Amino acid sequence: MEDKDLIQLALGIIPPWFVKELNLDTSKKRMDIYLDFIKGSKFLCPVCNELCPIHDTKERVWRHLDFFHYETYLHAKVPRIKCNGHGVKLIDLPWTRQNTGFTLFFEALIVAMCKEMPVASVADIVHIHEDSVWRILSHYVDKAKEERDISYIKTIGVDEIAVKKGHNYVTLFYDMEEARVIHIENGKGKDVFQKFRTEIAGKVDHEQIQYISMDMYPAFKSGAREYFPKATIVFDKFHVIKMMNDSVDRVRRTESKENHVLKNTRFMWLKNPDRLSEKENVIMESIKNLDTKTAKAYQFRLALQRLWTIKETSIAREYLDKWHYWGTHSNIPEIISVSKAIKKHAQGILEAMKNGINNGVAEGINNKIKTAFKRSYGLKTEKYRNTMIYLMAGKLTLPTRC
Ligand SMILES: [Zn+2]
Incomplete structure (x- = not known):
C-alpha cells in the first residue's frame, strides 16, 4: 500500500475524492495532504440533491488532526456546481462544514477538549486562536440546542x-x-x-x-x-437550605465580632456534620454546644434539614409547624425572620417533597x-x-x- 492510499483510508476519503499528494516538511513539523477529484465528476446540489456539472473551483485549506507531532492540513480545489434550479452553489464536502478552516474531526476534538479544560488552554495546545475555539464551540452548541427535544418538559x-x-x-x-x-x-x-x-x-x-x-x-x-x-x-430543599444557611451565616458574622471563638469557623456551620474534616469535627465538638446564638442557629438548620427525611406530608406539615414555632421563639432576629419566610412558603415546600422534585x-x-x-x-x-x-x-x- 502506498502512503497516499494509507492516508486516504485513514481520512475516510471516498471517490470521487482521492489523495493526490502528500508533503511532510520535517523542518516545519507540518504535513500537507492534497485532495483531488476524478476529472469529469458531477456533484450534488446542496439544495435539491441533483447531480450537477462543475461551474468553477476554489482553492481551500483546512486544519486536520495532527499526524503525530506534525500539524496537518488538507488542501482541495472545492467545486461550485451549476444547478438548473438553484444556480451556482458551493458543494457540501464530507470532511468539513461550510465557512470553517477546520475538518470535522478537528472540530470534534476541540469540542471534546473544551469539556475538560479552559478554552485558553485548548487554544494553546492546538496552536489556534482562542476566538477560533470559541467560534467552533458556539457553532456546535447552537446547533445542538436547536436540535434538542424539550417538548416533554413538565x-x-x-x-x-x-x-x-x-x-x-x-x-x-x-x-x-x-x-x-x-x-x-x-x-x-x-x-x-x-x-x-x-x-x-x-x-x-x-x-x-x-x-x-x-x-x-x-x-x-x-x-x-x-x-x-x-x-x-x-x-426545593437546596434553595430552602441555602436561605437557612445565609441566616446562620449572618448570625455568626454579627456574633463573631464579640466572640473570638467563632473566628474562622464560617464554613463549618454551613456544612453538614458528615462532611466535616477530622480537624473540623474536633473544633465543632467544642463549639457546637456553647451557649452562642450561632450554635443555636446551627441547631435550627439541622432541625430544618430533618424535614426532608419525613415521607408523610401531614407529618411533615406538623413538623414544619413545630419548627416554625421554635424558630419564632428563638430570640434571634435572623432566625425569627427566616422561620417566618419558610412558614409562609410551607405549601410549596411540601408540594415539592410530595412530588419528588x-x-x-x-x-x-x-x-x-x-x-x-x-x-x-x-x-x-x-x-x-x-x-x-x-x-x-x-x-x-x-x-x-x-
Ligand atoms: Zn439544486
Whole structure:
C-alpha cells in the first residue's frame, strides 16, 4: 500500500475524492495532504440533491488532526456546481462544514477538549486562536440546542446567579427531569419568565408546565404566576437550605465580632456534620454546644434539614409547624425572620417533597456553572459565557470524534 492510499483510508476519503499528494516538511513539523477529484465528476446540489456539472473551483485549506507531532492540513480545489434550479452553489464536502478552516474531526476534538479544560488552554495546545475555539464551540452548541427535544418538559427549575462582582445577574431555566440548563436570560426580574415563554413557544406549550421550582425570590414568584399561571410554584430543599444557611451565616458574622471563638469557623456551620474534616469535627465538638446564638442557629438548620427525611406530608406539615414555632421563639432576629419566610412558603415546600422534585438537580447544576465560569474566566462576551454554560450544564448532543 502506498502512503497516499494509507492516508486516504485513514481520512475516510471516498471517490470521487482521492489523495493526490502528500508533503511532510520535517523542518516545519507540518504535513500537507492534497485532495483531488476524478476529472469529469458531477456533484450534488446542496439544495435539491441533483447531480450537477462543475461551474468553477476554489482553492481551500483546512486544519486536520495532527499526524503525530506534525500539524496537518488538507488542501482541495472545492467545486461550485451549476444547478438548473438553484444556480451556482458551493458543494457540501464530507470532511468539513461550510465557512470553517477546520475538518470535522478537528472540530470534534476541540469540542471534546473544551469539556475538560479552559478554552485558553485548548487554544494553546492546538496552536489556534482562542476566538477560533470559541467560534467552533458556539457553532456546535447552537446547533445542538436547536436540535434538542424539550417538548416533554413538565417541571422546570429557575435560579439566578451572579455573573460579575456587583449586581449583574443571569437567570437559568432548568429541565428538572433531565437535570440540564435549557435557557439563559439576562437579569432576574419577572420579565425573564415572559422571555423564557417566548423562547420555548412552538416547542413547549406553556400550559403543560406543572411545577416551577425556585428560591423564594418575589420577582420569580410573580413572573411564574403571570406567565405560567397553570404551574404550581414549589421550593426545593437546596434553595430552602441555602436561605437557612445565609441566616446562620449572618448570625455568626454579627456574633463573631464579640466572640473570638467563632473566628474562622464560617464554613463549618454551613456544612453538614458528615462532611466535616477530622480537624473540623474536633473544633465543632467544642463549639457546637456553647451557649452562642450561632450554635443555636446551627441547631435550627439541622432541625430544618430533618424535614426532608419525613415521607408523610401531614407529618411533615406538623413538623414544619413545630419548627416554625421554635424558630419564632428563638430570640434571634435572623432566625425569627427566616422561620417566618419558610412558614409562609410551607405549601410549596411540601408540594415539592410530595412530588419528588429533586433538590440535587439545582445543586448539581450550580456546581457545573461554577466550573463553567472558571473555564471562561475573564470572558468579555455574554455569548461565549452562555456557550460555556450550555456546554457544561446543557447535556447537549455534541459531535464525537468518530
Ligand atoms: Zn439544486
